[in-house]
Amino acid sequence: MRPEDPTDDFETQRPALLRLAYRMLGSMAEAEDVVQESWLRWSEADREVIDSPAGWLRRVVTRLCLDQLKSARARRETYVGNWLPEPVVDAPDPALLADNLTYSLMLALERLSPLERAAFLLHDVFDTPLEEIAATLGRAPASVRQLAVRARRHVRGERPRYPVDPEEGKRLAKAFFEAARLGDAAALTALLAQDVTVRSDGGGKVIAFPNTITGVDKAVRLYCGLAQKFGGHRAELLDVVTVDGQPAVISRIGDTVQATVLEFSAGRIAAIYVMRNPDKLGRIGRRLA
Missing domain, CATH: 1.20.140 (Butyryl-CoA Dehydrogenase, subunit A; domain 3)
Known part of the structure; x- marks a missing residue:
């Protein structure tokens, strides 16, 4: 019983x-x-x-x-x-x-x-x-x-064919954040896979690009353009974490917190997922607090 x-x-x-x-x-x-x-x-x-x-x-x-x-x-x-x-x-x-x-x-x-x-x-x-x-x-x-x-x-x-070592993933995530913050085209090109994809979710609440960006050239232009437009000095690294086994950067640009999850293939970043929708970042915000 x-x-x-x-x-x-x-x-x-x-x-x-x-x-x-x-x-x-x-x-x-x-x-x-x-x-x-x-x-x-x-x-x-x-x-x-x-x-x-x-x-x-x-x-x-x-x-x-x-x-x-x-x-x-x-x-x-x-x-x-x-x-x-x-x-x-x-x-x-x-x-x-x-x-x-x-x-x-x-x-x-x-x-x-x-x-x-x-x-x-x-x-x-x-x-x-x-x-x-x-x-x-x-x-x-x-x-x-x-x-x-x-x-x-x-x-x-x-399914990732080339899982990245956790410590190596964190190192590469920090390197990616710094290259994106500065708009360093050479560093970004060295970090990104040729067929890299970038997706961003703002949910209509904050600015985000609505379409998927595909290819290293377009991705590099995107991040260099963002660094030039918003000024790299405004981007602040808050934490490097793991989201479902994948390295992720928690950062703040101005007043907006975002989580950037990175997927790797053969040592390079194959996919970038940028979460900016504040409705989906409440737990991360409380974690930082």
Whole structure:
């Protein structure tokens, strides 16, 4: 018989539930709301008939996320400019890092249907038994397997083939910040891959470039132009952190804080994700405070 107090079982599962919801939704604020709703349902459930608290809670969180994604997709169709996941600085709790998904993979998940996303995360990332996934999604096990296969095919190209050493990543991130601050074209060219892409998310709240910049020449011109226009002396390095296993620079330009996540390939920066939307930087702001 399970204890009357439902807190212990739930708190044991909370970190994994929060990470699952964040991976599903790309927003930690929305993930926290989903986990809180799952707590309410857990506290009211007949826990004596629940064999596996972890499985029951995973199922509830997944279904709540699927409902949330229906409205989220509609909102993102009218989103101003690029949409990027909320950058969450890696916490010391190993349970929050165990899924080993990078920030770029989070963005790749956006191209999947909600069911493909759920099947991939539960099957490939959280090692959930196939029968449990089938029950959660209301699909036959064979159908779930096909969903996971399709999802895997879509995201395979986004897995980093050349993961950078954490300390080397921080060194290169600092070098990139300094080169961008000064508008140093030679240094930027040496740091960036030939096919580098730059995406910026302002959410219509602050200035950001709406389209993806592709290619080293365009990226170098962009950063040199920004340094000339706004003055490199106004850019301040606040911290170098890790976001989902990838180096990131937290900086301030004037009154605006931004997080720049870097993806590396063969020792060069292959993708740059610039988060400027203040709605997605609240946690980073509180961390700095």
